[in-house]
Amino acid sequence: MSFERANIRKMQGYTPGEQIDSANIIKLNTNENPYPPSPEVASALLSIDLDLLRRYPQPMADKFRAAAANLHKVLPENIIATNGSDELLRLAITTFVEAGETIAVTQPTYSLYPVLADIQDCKLTQIPLHANWDMPADFAEQLENSAAKMLLLVNPQAPTGKLISTSYIAQLASNFSGLILLDEAYVDFVDPDLEYNSVSLIENCENVLILRTLSKGYSLAGLRFGYGIGATSLINPMMFKTRDSYNTDHISQQLASAALSSTEYSKDIWQRVRSQRNIMRKSLNELGFVTPPTQTNFLLCQVPDSLGAENLYQLLKQRNILVRHFDQDRLRNKLRITIGKESENVALITAIKEIVAATG
Template sequence: MSKFWSETVKRTEPYVPGEQLDIPNLLKLNTNENPYPPSPNVVDAIKTELERKLHLYPSPSADQLRESIGAYYNLEASNVFIGNGSDEVLAFSFMAFFESGQKIRFPAVTYSFYPVYAKLFNVPYEEIPLNRDFSIPSEAFFQSEGGVIFPNPNAPTSLYMELETIKDILDNNPDQVVIVDEAYIDFAPGSAVSLINTYDNLLVVQTMSKSRSLAGLRVGFALGNPNLIQALTRIKDSFNSYTIDRLAIAGAESAIRDIEHFKDTTHKIIKTREWITTEMKKRGFYVLPSSTNFIFISHYNYRAEILYTELKNQNILVRHFNKAGIENYLRITIGTDESMHSLLQTLDSIMLKNK
């Protein structure tokens, strides 16, 4: 703390990202990255761009990328906002749609960045407790004062909310923005993007970090009514004109166009998820039905924190949240079949030792 710090700095409680340890042979299953590399076209497109004009500013509005993302979803460029990862898009959304005097609502167990944004921008909030099965009680989000934000599927629970339920939340917040954070949607039944032309209060946020294997490139986007996109653009153009560099624009453009690679890797991850779910159940784990690229699991006989520590000792990193209600759960990213085999093997030996 210092006399130079603003009131804003003083009230922040920064987000703590998953550990990014730089250890050789580490099996990293803690930050929900894709185990497969991005489309080879991405690498080619970046190499081409690299030889061109690195000394010139990128396009401030990334129009071509917005058109490509729009086209993928049968939307216009005016429905698309691009940001430096979905985290930046979410930060801008808090500024654009939430007020410092009006309480917003999000689930009590959810992406832990939401309360961090709320503190940074001085937005009051209510944390809505989940149902006992970890599902989101939709009615508790009706008639919110300042707006609503939740992930679908939710993290770290991995549970998907049906679009009919999302419609109910939208119908019951006609004057507030409802942000559906779809970081994991490509591993789930269906996106709320299909509702955008019906609901002018819906903002869908997605990322290229998960299903497009581009966590290292920092590209996220929001989809919604042009009126909402315009608000985000005003905030961005008052903050930083050029948020996406030339290489990221070229890479993201190429990734969104390679539908085959995307489908192939997504299907592989879903297949591995179904298999590892069965394997975990065989071992007595309770596994929530996942619609994401991770599983959220708990065991009656083994404390999650001990499993987390013992796995880490053996160079396998998973995520454990020290938070009431989920303190006996582990969130484990779906890797390749090979890495999931290693995980099972190590887990078996740990469970045997701690029996």
């Protein structure tokens, strides 16, 4: 017997990266931050008043909203806190896109998006990126032709690591009749010299909803805390209608607020990741792995045919090193490798060198 809705019955669920519970694993497969949460977060955890847990949490996470508004120089009303950025993606779709309407994405993109479209019974239009991962010249035209109600756009992009400029996004938004969800999961790792800041877009582009997460930049994937930044016409329906009434818990609200206040620590670990990614990229290119520049905490590298991407993934796994291989068009000959701690990165490069030598 099956009670599932027809579209749920025929769909496939999302496959997250492997989460192996072992201290011996070098885990470079799910873009987690290699450094621990900040001292401010540690202090917030120690300050939790257990007795407060018997009461419902602050329903709208006001303390966190104030902290995020302060950080981004917007009003608290422009912020919605969510149970991971996963919740924001789902809320945006269920609030703004009818079943049968179209969601547009780039190809390749974050592999969760097609699953979310399936759950809401939406059509999916995939617009291929240029061979060098740039947006194609006619992207805006293809987008408008797709009649999409929403564009899900990761920036810096996943899994390619490329950054799209704010001026491009502003132009795209002003010509698009639908809504752009700008998924900035990896934005904290963008080189500060590029002065990338999309938040000012929300003033003039009422159709841009920015997604942020504390999972990557703030080393809090285990906490499940994300947020949205946008015009109140986008925030309010999710905040006051479609969100679960108490969608974030008391403890995570305190820790997330503390995380946003840990400015110095955060800047330091982001810089370390950037520094390590330069070293990693150079090493991989020297080994013949074509590895374009990235503004995220991962690299997408093309594995030499003599080795094979899936083969290398398996050989690394045998050595307790996990990286990510996607069995999909344009990605089959590549691996996505998270930037780890220096020792982890050195271990990876050493392992690849040994494998190359043994294969040679």
